[in-house]
Amino acid sequence: MYKAELINRQGVYFEADDVVLKFILRDEDGAMVTDFTGMSIEVEVSDFGSESLLQNAAAGGADTEITTNDNNEIVVYVPARDTDGFFPGYFIVEMQITVSSKVYTVFNDRIYFKAETLDW
DSSP states (O other): OOEEEEOOOSSSSEEEEEEEEEEEEEEETBBBBOOOTEEEEEEEOOOOEEEEEOOGGGGGGTTEEEOOOOOSEEEEOOOOHHHOOOOOEEEEEEEEEEETEEEEEEEEEEEEEESSSOOO
């Protein structure tokens, strides 16, 4: 079974900010995945009221939502337009991947959003 780890966790994220989440993905042997060819990756950030659903190109999303970098990290970009209106509190971050028609939930954890303090 695959498992993802959030490697750039911050203590607090701010509503109406761009948020970048970086993950590494490990396979069933614990080795870091380095080939994402044909892998669908979807991430949802939700408090069960407000939410942002992001997908990589293989899952039908934009190339800018979920990408991989030269360090074999999965980079998830949550734009400010999605976080605008997120109420203060914990949000669930869940990642699902599809490999060879099999769906795996590889990450499910919480991050904290704080209301923006100034009206820019």
